[in-house]
Amino acid sequence: MPKVLISDELSDAxxxxxxxxxxxxxxxxxLGKDPAKLAEIIGDYDGLAIRSAxxxxxxxxxxxxxxxxxxxxxxGVDNVDIPAASAKGxxxxxxxxxNSITTAEHAVAMMFACARQxxxxxxxxxAGKWEKSKFMGVExxxxxxxLIGAGNIGSVxxxxxxxxxxxxxAYDPFLSAERAQAxxxxxxxxxxxLLARADFVTLHVPKTEKTANIISAERVAKMKKGxxxxxxxxxxxxxxxxxxxxxxxxxxxxxxxxxFSVEPAKENPLFGAPNAVCTPHLGASTSExxxxxxxxxxxxxxxxxxxxxxxxxxxxxxxxxxxxPVLKPWVSLAETLGSFAGQVTxxxxxxxxIEYVGEVGDLNLxxxxxxxxxxxxxxxxxxxxxxxxxxxxxxxxxxxxxxxSRKDAQGAFGSYIRLIVTTETLTRSVAGTIYSDxxxxxxxxxxxxxxxxxxKHMLYTTNTDTPGYIGALxxxxxxxxxxIATFALGREEKSGEALALLGVDDNISETALAEIxxxxxxxxxxxxxx
Numbered sequence: 001m002p003k004v005l006i007s008d009e010l011s012d013a014x015x016x017x018x019x020x021x022x023x024x025x026x027x028x029x030x031l032g033k034d035p036a037k038l039a040e041i042i043g044d045y046d047g048l049a050i051r052s053a054x055x056x057x058x059x060x061x062x063x064x065x066x067x068x069x070x071x072x073x074x075x076g077v078d079n080v081d082i083p084a085a086s087a088k089g090x091x092x093x094x095x096x097x098x099n100s101i102t103t104a105e106h107a108v109a110m111m112f113a114c115a116r117q118x119x120x121x122x123x124x125x126x127a128g129k130w131e132k133s134k135f136m137g138v139e140x141x142x143x144x145x146x147l148i149g150a151g152n153i154g155s156v157x158x159x160x161x162x163x164x165x166x167x168x169x170a171y172d173p174f175l176s177a178e179r180a181q182a183x184x185x186x187x188x189x190x191x192x193x194l195l196a197r198a199d200f201v202t203l204h205v206p207k208t209e210k211t212a213n214i215i216s217a218e219r220v221a222k223m224k225k226g227x228x229x230x231x232x233x234x235x236x237x238x239x240x241x242x243x244x245x246x247x248x249x250x251x252x253x254x255x256x257x258x259x260f261s262v263e264p265a266k267e268n269p270l271f272g273a274p275n276a277v278c279t280p281h282l283g284a285s286t287s288e289x290x291x292x293x294x295x296x297x298x299x300x301x302x303x304x305x306x307x308x309x310x311x312x313x314x315x316x317x318x319x320x321x322x323x324x325p326v327l328k329p330w331v332s333l334a335e336t337l338g339s340f341a342g343q344v345t346x347x348x349x350x351x352x353x354i355e356y357v358g359e360v361g362d363l364n365l366x367x368x369x370x371x372x373x374x375x376x377x378x379x380x381x382x383x384x385x386x387x388x389x390x391x392x393x394x395x396x397x398x399x400x401x402x403x404x405s406r407k408d409a410q411g412a413f414g415s416y417i418r419l420i421v422t423t424e425t426l427t428r429s430v431a432g433t434i435y436s437d438x439x440x441x442x443x444x445x446x447x448x449x450x451x452x453x454x455x456k457h458m459l460y461t462t463n464t465d466t467p468g469y470i471g472a473l474x475x476x477x478x479x480x481x482x483x484i485a486t487f488a489l490g491r492e493e494k495s496g497e498a499l500a501l502l503g504v505d506d507n508i509s510e511t512a513l514a515e516i517x518x519x520x521x522x523x524x525x526x527x528x529x530x
Contacts, residue, residue, distance in 0.1 A: 004047035021302035098293035104156035110256035146198025154204035179399030217242035338375025358415030361406035450490035455503035
């Protein structure tokens with residue numbers, strides 16, 4: 001009988017799920033705050049169920065001689081050393097969808113609180129002032145709600161807002177026309193256009209390089225006068241000082257924040273600003289949400305320990321022990337191809353077609369397709385919001401149609417994977433294979449042949465095939481202090497379209513990228529990270 005340690009607070013119902021599944025449970029909810037004691041006994045357990053208090057460090061994992069699975073009741077896994085767990089073969093699971101409704105409802109509640117100035121009116125009334133004329137609010141009905149992010153949580157907010165008779169518009173690079181129609185919302189192509197139209201703006205995106213400070217001071221100024229801004233997503237998405245100033249000047253009528261750039265937020269520019277509603281990161285803080293994630297993690301861990309089923313794993317494909325050694329390099333390649341496409345495709349993706357050519361087509365394709373889908377979605381969804389198990393579900397929710405096909409070997413390579421991405425305006429492809437050294441290689445982009453080993457930091461350019469381009473690009477990178485590790489070139493035909501894929505030592509800044517893109521031969525330049 002497998003044995004699970006619960007070292008944080010989980011409900012009695014979750015404990016019972018383990019027992020009903022035939023798993024022995026040791027419920028010690030205070031143990032997570034005693035790392036020395038936890039390290040002393042962790043070697044006795046097959047599973048560890050946690051929330052946020054328990055820190056699963058590399059040192060703890062080293063002592064976990066029998067541990068097979070760590071289950072996090074919640075989304076964030078910052079308290080788990082996933083690389084250390086992966087190196088030891090320990091599956092790390094989370095519950096990415098357990099808090100969706102609760103977080104969405106908090107955003108709607110904050111919108112109401114902001115619209116009717118409820119917190120300030122409550123404080124005034126309880127102080128005996130009865131300032132009825134001071135707290136003039138606005139109706140929600142008939143107003144335009146602008147969603148920045150229309151994924152799992154954003155779509156719930158949209159449904160609630162439509163029920164309140166609001167008009168909902170949304171900006172989300174992954175939102176297809178079909179998905180927008182199904183949700184009953186209008187898709188907006190640019191953030192600035194959404195800000196100019198929305199009476200209420202609410203954010204539902206992860207914090208990534210693309211979304212950090214997405215509501216900058218410049219964009220605050222572009223918001224509709226008298227609009228209200230709600231952020232229950234992540235701190236760091238908004239220039240809080242700019243919002244505070246806009247509240248004081250009267251440009252914005254209100255703001256409601258549950259998350260802040262620095263937490264715990266003991267001080268913040270928003271504190272004390274007119275009609276600023278602030279709560280201490282309560283998005284997931286309901287009894288139902290806490291119960292849901294606890295039950296989910298108990299079910300997932302029980303299924304794995306008793307039947308070998310893996311759900312919502314962040315570091316393991318759903319494969320058998322016999323398949324794993326063969327699939328491992330192909331899983332890595334599939335995720336890299338997906339990541340490349342996700343980073344370079346700027347329009348909403350409607351369809352992806354995956355061709356498995358040659359011997360790879362004889363393998364278990366489910367983990368390969370899941371890995372590719374996860375790589376495609378991570379640039380916008382974020383690491384914690386998608387994994388190999390949840391990626392196909394997230395893709396379906398976003399209206400992305402996925403097809404697979406097996407083909408006989410053809411061309412110079414006996415086995416490879418080709419990804420074909422279709423948007424409203426274009427179709428593009430990228431292909432890769434595994435060389436004899438077990439490492440992945442790009443072998444074709446946009447139908448143009450080349451050979452490039454993926455690296456952590458890369459530069460991708462499309463350009464005209466003219467003499468002097470390599471020298472011009474190399475000179476520019478040298479002047480910017482960017483060291484080239486590898487340089488792969490390909491072209492369609494003489495003097496036609498060409499492309500380059502360079503491995504570089506460090507991340508290329510936005511400023512440097514702008515200078516690179518300004519070279520006369522370049523049509524497009526993109527910094528990539530794998």
